Amino acid sequence: MEKLKLYWQRFYRLFAEKRPAEKLFSILDSVDEARMYWQAALKEFTLAEKDFIDYSSYKIIASQKKYIYLLQQAQSLGTTSWPADELKPLASNLPVIK
Numbered sequence: 001m002e003k004l005k006l007y008w009q010r011f012y013r014l015f016a017e018k019r020p021a022e023k024l025f026s027i028l029d030s031v032d033e034a035r036m037y038w039q040a041a042l043k044e045f046t047l048a049e050k051d052f053i054d055y056s057s058y059k060i061i062a063s064q065k066k067y068i069y070l071l072q073q074a075q076s077l078g079t080t081s082w083p084a085d086e087l088k089p090l091a092s093n094l095p096v097i098k
Contacts, residue, residue, distance in 0.1 A: 027077065031070045038063040 041063045045056040 027070065027074045028079070031067070031074055034063065034067040034070050038067050 038060070041056065041059040045053070045060055048056040
C-alpha cells in the first residue's frame with residue numbers, strides 16, 4: 001500500500017502540477033485574453049446607449065483591474081515585454097553634441 005501511495009505522489013508531481021514554463025504560458029495567454037476583453041469593453045462604451053453607460057463603465061474598470069493583476073502576476077514570474085539582453089538606455093542612441 002505504501003508503494004502505491006509513493007507511485008501516486010510521483011505521478012501527481014510529474015503530470016498534475018504545472019511546471020513553471022506551463023504556468024508562464026497560461027498566464028501569458030490569460031494576459032492577452034484580458035487585454036482583448038478590456039479593449040472590447042472600451043469599444044462597447046463608445047457605442048453604449050444612455051441606460052447602458054453604467055454597466056459599460058463597470059465592465060471597463062473590472063477588465064482593467066483584471067488585466068493589471070495578471071500583468072503583475074506575469075512580472076512576478078520574471079517576464080518582460082522584450083528580451084533582457086535588448087534592454088539599453090534610450091540616450092545611448094542619441095548623437096553626442098559637443
